[in-house]
Amino acid sequence: MCGIVGLLVKKPQLREQLGSLMMPMLIGMTERGPDSAGLAVFTEALPEDQRKYSLCAPEWEYDWAGFEAEFIRHFGTEAAIRTKGNHAVLTCDEPAASVRPWAARVFPDLHVLCAGRQVDIYKDIGNPADVAARYDFDTLTGTHLVGHTRMATESAVTPDRAHPFTAGEDFCLVHNGSLSNPYQIRRKLEPLGIRFDTDNDTEAACRYFEWRMREGDDLESAIRSGFDELDGFYTFLMGSREALALVRDAFACKPAVVAETEDYVAVSSEYRSLARLPGVKNANVFEPVPEEIYVWRVS
Template sequence: MCGIVGLLVKEPELRESLGALVVPMLLGMSDRGPDSAGLAVFTELLENCNSTGVVPSITRKYSLYIGQHQIDWTEFTHNLQQIGNAIIKENGNHAIVVSDCEPNLLKQWIKQHYPQLHILSTGQTIDLYKDAGNPAEIIDRYQFGLLTGTHLVGHTRMATESAVTPAHAHPFTAGEDFCLVHNGALSNPYSIRRQLEPQGIQFETDNDTEAACRFLEWRMREGDDLETALQTGFEALDGFYTFLIGTKDKLALVRDAFACKPAIVAETDDYVAISSEFRSLAHLPNIKHARIYEPAPEEIHVWMV
């Protein structure tokens, strides 16, 4: 069992309270997933990290998992100046680096000079936090209640098929500004891996969800739009799943052909909220007048920012 939550705000004023709205949603799903939790939030603006006043188009944000390691960020920024500028924001055992370095160069540089850091996400809008442990503590540690942005996806995990570690927590990411959370279990993740690895796609864990995440992102890099990638996923991904996917400007939800795992949607003029169960939506504003429905199996639901 796991819990998934998603929230996309249509009313711009609500962007300021995105995190505050989602905290009770995640807490409500912590019974379904008491061993790990995570969240990816899509923010509005990329900050500038140099002194020119213009944000270079190469600028990206990187969410990093630090764990127990001590990092001297002044030294990090100083050393990085050989290849570019960066600003760092620490949050618990995570940090967000905004840098105008070429992304592949920066990733290689981090791998070489700071192998103890793990890059959780890359993109222009995504910030990602995840860890093993009690969801309530994780929510407090990173102050999810203060997060702002246009949309987010969250997850509470009850591991069934691979280890409980920070890296196995959801969301999983691939490429840029792309993440996926999963409730369920896939039966063919290894055949998906064997299909993707010869194309140079590298996996970081043995988790089944990572296979789905990398498969869908690979389809999109090959030219599929999100809907087509998801349609292809129905054929390629075998097993039980409710997937919730976040991209720069979209949330998408799909369920397997047997609807083995739950999902419920509440939609008002102001927001779209998605959860495994209604009990974590009950607190939302104006919920009594929301349109509430359960997506049918193999229906593709996509909401735009």
């Protein structure tokens, strides 16, 4: 069991409230996922030539100033770093192709959670309320987000195995369910040079979809090809630069419910985590049907 939540605000003035609107949704999914929690938030886009990287350190007290100094020394370029305990967001004009291998070599204890122009990720082990307080989820702003509360079944309870997972840039995925062929997917992708950070089944799905999109699929056709390739139970909720996307497997064993108003689209595993949203009593509430792809775009 796990809990998934997603929120996309339709009005620009609501972007400041994105985190605070989401908070009761995530907390409401505590029973479905009490061992870890995480969240990916999509913010205003950086300029074309800039990138940001969410980083996770093994300890709460981490020498981020030392990391930043080493980054500037190595790349000889400007960088800005925003820190929150063991998490930091590094903004710079270096591409992922140079930052990722450098970080893996010089700071092997750091985990690069995501890269892109819009996405920030925070994830850690612990009760969702504690994780949310740790990273001030209620203050997050942006256009849309995906969140997750984890009850681990397929791999260990560690920060890097918490959801969301990411691949490529500005793409992330959370999952309720379990895949039965993640190693088959890995054996297909690894020879193509695609590297995995963990042994988690969800990471396989995330990297599969991102690979399909790099091969030219749009999000919908990537998901559709997953119907044949991904075996198992899933409700997937994905975030990309411009959209939230939701899909459930053919058997729909893993729940999902959507509430849509003029102000927002909210997705959750269960209605009880949507019940605190303003105006939800008059929202269009529906249960997504299996193998239908739902995409909501940022307006």
